[in-house]
Amino acid sequence: xxxxxxxxxxxxxxxxxxxxxxxxxxxxxxxxxxxxxxxxxxxxxxxxxxxxxxxxxxxxxxxxxxxxxxxxxxxxxxxxxxxxxxxxxxxxxxxxxxxxxxxxxxxxxxxxxxxxxxxxxxxxxxxxxxxxxxxxxxxxxxxxxxxxxxxxxxxxxxxxxxxxxxxxxxxxxxxxxxxxxxxxxxxxxxxxxxxxxxxxxxxxxxxxx
Amino acid sequence: xxxxxxxxxxxxxxxxxxxxxxxxxxxxxxxxxxxxxxxxxxxxxxxxxxxxxxxxxxxxxxxxxxxxxxxxxxxxxxxxxxxxxxxxxxxxxxxxxxxxxxxxxxxxxxxxxxxxxxxxxxxxxxxxxxxxxxxxxxxxxxxxxxxxxxxxxxxxxxxxxxxxxxxxxxxxxxxxxxxxxxxxxxxxxxxxxxxxxxxxxxxxxxxxxxxxxxxxxxxxxxxxxxxxxxxxxxxxxxxxxxxxxxxxxxxxxxxxxxxxxxxxxxxxxxxxxxxxxxxxxxxxxxxxxxxxxxxxxxxxxxxxxxxxxxxxxxxxxxxxxxxxxxxxxxxxxxxxxxxxxxxxxxxxxxxxxxxxxxxxxxxxxx
Numbered sequence: 001x002x003x004x005x006x007x008x009x010x011x012x013x014x015x016x017x018x019x020x021x022x023x024x025x026x027x028x029x030x031x032x033x034x035x036x037x038x039x040x041x042x043x044x045x046x047x048x049x050x051x052x053x054x055x056x057x058x059x060x061x062x063x064x065x066x067x068x069x070x071x072x073x074x075x076x077x078x079x080x081x082x083x084x085x086x087x088x089x090x091x092x093x094x095x096x097x098x099x100x101x102x103x104x105x106x107x108x109x110x111x112x113x114x115x116x117x118x119x120x121x122x123x124x125x126x127x128x129x130x131x132x133x134x135x136x137x138x139x140x141x142x143x144x145x146x147x148x149x150x151x152x153x154x155x156x157x158x159x160x161x162x163x164x165x166x167x168x169x170x171x172x173x174x175x176x177x178x179x180x181x182x183x184x185x186x187x188x189x190x191x192x193x194x195x196x197x198x199x200x201x202x203x204x205x206x207x208x209x
Numbered sequence: 210x211x212x213x214x215x216x217x218x219x220x221x222x223x224x225x226x227x228x229x230x231x232x233x234x235x236x237x238x239x240x241x242x243x244x245x246x247x248x249x250x251x252x253x254x255x256x257x258x259x260x261x262x263x264x265x266x267x268x269x270x271x272x273x274x275x276x277x278x279x280x281x282x283x284x285x286x287x288x289x290x291x292x293x294x295x296x297x298x299x300x301x302x303x304x305x306x307x308x309x310x311x312x313x314x315x316x317x318x319x320x321x322x323x324x325x326x327x328x329x330x331x332x333x334x335x336x337x338x339x340x341x342x343x344x345x346x347x348x349x350x351x352x353x354x355x356x357x358x359x360x361x362x363x364x365x366x367x368x369x370x371x372x373x374x375x376x377x378x379x380x381x382x383x384x385x386x387x388x389x390x391x392x393x394x395x396x397x398x399x400x401x402x403x404x405x406x407x408x409x410x411x412x413x414x415x416x417x418x419x420x421x422x423x424x425x426x427x428x429x430x431x432x433x434x435x436x437x438x439x440x441x442x443x444x445x446x447x448x449x450x451x452x453x454x455x456x457x458x459x460x461x462x463x464x465x466x467x468x469x470x471x472x473x474x475x476x477x478x479x480x481x482x483x484x485x486x487x488x489x490x491x492x493x494x495x496x497x498x499x500x501x502x503x504x505x506x507x508x509x510x511x512x513x514x515x516x517x518x519x520x521x522x523x524x525x526x527x528x529x530x531x532x533x534x535x536x537x538x539x540x541x542x543x544x545x546x547x548x549x550x551x552x553x554x555x556x557x558x559x560x561x562x563x564x565x566x567x568x569x570x571x572x573x574x575x
Contacts, residue, residue, distance in 0.1 A: 068511060071558040072551065072572050075294055076334075080351040083337035084399055116450045120340075122403025123443055123460055125333065128514040131446065 006182050008189035016186060020179045027171040034164040036099050041157045048150040055143050062136030069129035081130045084120035087111075091145055101160045103153040106145065113138040234316025236534045243308060243542045249275050250549050253575040259556050260566060267557055268293060276300050293557055295350075297550040302327075302355035304546060308539065309357065315419075319428070319536055322417040323543065325384070327356030329410050331363050332376075332385060333403050339373045340399055358383075373397055384413065408462050411436050415464050424535030427528050431540065436465035438521045444475050445510050448484040467491070496520055515572065522548060522574050548574045 006012060069078055094107040117123050119134055259267055271293060272280045279296035287295050305324055312320050331352050338348035345367045354360040370376040377389045388409045392402050411432065418429045440461050447457045454476045461469050461476070478484035485501055488494055494501075497520075500513035522544065529541030552573050559569035 065509070065511070067558070067562040067564065068568075068572065071555045071562070071564070071569075072515070074298075074551075074554055075291065076298065076351045076353060079347075080334040080337055083334070083341040083343055083348075083351070086340055086399070115452065116446050117400065117452055117456060117460070120399050121337065122333070122400045122407060123446060124404050124407040124439055124462065125329075126446075128442060128446060128510050132509055132511060 006186060008186045008193070010190060013183065013186045013190065016179055016183045020176065020183060023171055023176050023179060027168060027176060030164055030168045030171065033099060034161060034168055037101070037157055037161045037164060040098055041154065041161060044150055044153055044157065048147065048154055051143060051147045051150060055140060055147060058136065058140045058143060062133065062140055065129065065133040065136045069127065069133045072129050073127045077127055078130055078133070081119075081121055081126070081134070086120050089141065093149075098153065098157065099160075101156050103156050104149055106149055112141045112145070234312060234314030236316055236536075239308065239312045239316060240534050240538050242311060243539050246304060246308075247538075247542050247545065250545055251552070256552050256556065256573055256575050259553075260560075260569060264557065264560050267560065271296075271553060271557075279303070290557055290561055294554055297553055298353050298355070301546050301550050302353065302360070305355045305543065306359070308542075312539075316536060316539075319417060319425075320539060321357045322414050323540065324356045325410060325413070327353050328358055328383070329356075329385070329406050331356065331358070332380065332389075332406060335363065335367055335370075335376055336373050336399060336402060338367070339370065339376055340397070385409070404460060407439075411439075411462050411464065422535070424532040424537050427532070428536050428540060430466075431525055431528070433464060433466045434521055434524060436462045437467050438517055440465050440467070440472060441517060442514055444472065444484070445514060448475070448478060448481050449510060451480060493517075493520065512571070519574055 006016075066078070089112040091106055092108040094105050095102050096105040097103075113135075116131060116135070119126075119131065259270070262270065276296050279299040280292060283292055283295050283299065305327070309317065309320055309324060331354065334351045335348055338351065345364075348367050349364060352360070352363050354363055366376060366379045370379055374393055377386070377393055380386050380389060385406060388405050389402065392398070392405075414432050415429065418432065419425050420429065443460050444457065447460070457476050458469070461472060463469060474487045475484055478487050485504075488501070489498075497513055497516050500516045504510060504513060525541065525544055529537050531537065552575070555569060555572045559572065
């Protein structure tokens with residue numbers, strides 16, 4: 001199919017050989033990139049998995065603390081303490097390059113976790129239970145921000161691994177074999193032309209003699 | 210706003226009528242009424258029986274008893290455990306207002322001063338709500354109008370005030386305006402306002418209680434114990450997070466059983482372990498020793514503070530029967546009622562959250 005569109009010239013053969021050389025080099029590089037990305041993925045994956053387990057444990061603890069606060073101090077006290085939270089936590093995000101993949105990274109330490117006397121409400125009348133619940137949830141939010149960073153990195157890496165894998169497969173199973181087929185076709189055609197030419201010259205020589 | 214001031218002035222006029230100069234108060238009458246009300250409180254055995262029931266049975270039991278009226282009144286606005294919690298609080302608020310209503314003279318002044326803790330709570334929660342930008346309904350849900358001022362009074366403040374400054378303006382006629390006024394023109398710091406309110410409340414309470422007769426002295430001692438409890442709680446919280454001593458000093462209330470000087474070694478302790486070491490020299494340490502030792506393993510101060518609160522409640526119970534026709538049984542009733550409300554909520558919420566029976570028992574004050 002491709003062969004019909006190809007002109008069997010020596011220039012074309014040189015061009016195709018260049019393309020094969022380039023494709024094979026690209027194939028090797030992409031394969032190395034894919035392997036590198038997979039290694040990086042598993043490194044971050046184990047971190048993200050541990051972090052997720054940690055968040056689940058922290059959530060259980062925080063939930064228990066909040067339940068105790070709701071029991072002893074009541075919903076009224078918990079809701080009122082929640083009103084005192086005047087500011088939303090801010091996260092400054094930046095970019096980082098992992099093997100050509102742009103992934104998010106936190107530039108500044110988040111301002112979620114605050115000291116006990118800086119939670120907004122007065123410390124004298126504050127309930128220890130509510131305060132400990134607030135502290136536990138602040139810790140969770142900080143870990144969630146970190147988990148979001150890692151899991152977004154993982155998603156981007158998966159996308160990139162998938163794209164690279166497709167490129168490697170395309171090179172390995174389609175582009176390079178096709179180019180080699182064309183090369184073989186041109187080479188054979190040129191050889192045939194060569195033979196035809198030799199035969200023609202011999203015929204002319206025989207007639208003239 | 211004018212309506213509100215007229216309302217406060219009307220309240221003041223009524224109080225003047227109830228509190229003629231030099232009148233000590235109707236102790237016999239109030240104590241008898243309180244004794245009758247006290248008989249309606251749940252016994253310790255009842256809490257254990259409730260613990261063995263399931264949640265719908267508890268709701269039915271509470272709804273059919275002395276809280277029936279409040280549950281019926283609030284059933285349109287709330288449901289489930291929220292209804293139960295608000296009904297318990299409303300019942301406590303009604304009883305507090307009843308007792309305040311039939312007390313006279315200096316007794317009224319002392320009861321009112323004691324119940325101002327709820328007014329302080331309401332001021333704090335309104336300021337928090339306005340700071341956050343919460344709706345009037347949401348702020349109303351967090352109010353406990355069990356102090357001197359009625360629910361209507363707080364509702365009008367919430368509805369007519371857009372900003373925190375406006376809330377403070379509305380409180381011009383209350384004793385707490387002097388505390389709040391300096392913050393009017395400053396950058397608002399909720400925590401500073403709340404801490405000032407708490408400190409001024411206890412200072413005010415100590416001033417209002419005369420040093421004689423002995424029953425009043427015991428009342429004063431009770432307040433001092435409460436101040437000590439608050440100071441200890443503050444110390445535990447702040448030392449656990451290694452807050453600098455200068456900050457801690459400003460958050461301790463003067464007038465407690467242990468003076469600020471007594472607590473100096475705790476304030477200046479280098480770290481939390483040193484703080485615990487210093488605490489071990491105090492007489493009550495043996496009572497909290499076990500909980501203190503568990504702080505490291507649990508990473509929580511909840512149980513040590515809960516034990517301190519229980520010790521405080523038990524101590525106050527001891528002197529309540531010593532002088533029958535004084536403020537002490539009245540004061541004890543307020544506390545017992547609050548404990549009842551807390552215990553019922555703990556049981557209901559604890560069972561709903563599927564907490565273990567032992568955890569619920571540890572939270573109860575029985």
